[in-house]
Amino acid sequence: MPERVDRSAVARQRIETAAAELFLEHGVDRVGVADIAARAGCSRATLYRHAGGKSELVHRVLTRAAATVAERVAAAVEPYRGARRAVEAILASVAAIRADPALAQWLGRTRTGDTGEILTTAPELRRIATTLTRIAPDDEAAQWIVRVVLSLLAWPAADAATERRLVERFVGPLFVKG
Structure with a gap:
């Protein structure tokens, strides 16, 4: 019996891949839903049905990339505690992002519009910062x-x-318990 393909998951993956490529090529602020739909080979309605809007796509792409960085950083900061751990987590995060050409290009840009707000308020990134x-x-x-x-x-x-x-x-000094 042939394996059943989850068409929704395939569409979502194709859309997320298109969004990630476009975000890296042009920056998040310069990419619209129509651009992503065209790159993914689908209609805007299909994009919204399977992947939500642009904000949802930014969160998904960011979450996937952040998880990879977080794994590397977690291993690097494991021996540290307290303020030293916070310092090392920040520096290791910066180094890990810089080591990934795609992330370095995307996250190293000065942001305009809504992208900066999306990145700085993303619950996924806050959870990672808290954990690390x-x-x-x-x-x-x-x-x-x-x-x-x-x-x-x-x-x-x-x-x-x-x-x-x-x-x-x-x-x-902000992480030294007083």
């Missing part, structure tokens, strides 16, 4: 960590040593 740094669940602190990582990507310091000093000096 092991801070107590605090949405604002997690959002701030995401903003620090995105800032270092968009506006890197002269070198890694300078970035480390900045994060150790201005981020690390």
Whole structure:
């Protein structure tokens, strides 16, 4: 008996792949639903039915990419605790994203429009920030960590040593229990 293909899952995957490609090529702000539908070879109605709108696609693409980075960072920061863990998690996240050409291109851009808000408020990224740094669940602190990582990507310091000093000096002390 032939294996049954989940056509909805296939369509969703094709749409998500098209969205990821376009986001990387043109930036999230410059890609519309019509562009994604055209690249995926479907109608806008099909895109909305199987994948939601642009915001949902940004979240899905981001979640998939973030999970890969989070696995690498989790292994790198495992031996650390407290403020040192937060500092190392931020620096390891920046390094892991920079090591991935696609993510570096996408997340290293200065953002306009809604993309910056989507990235900095994404619950997936806040959960990852909370898990990697092991801070107590605090949405604002997690959002701030995401903003620090995105800032270092968009506006890197002269070198890694300078970035480390900045994060150790201005981020690390915030995670020391007093």
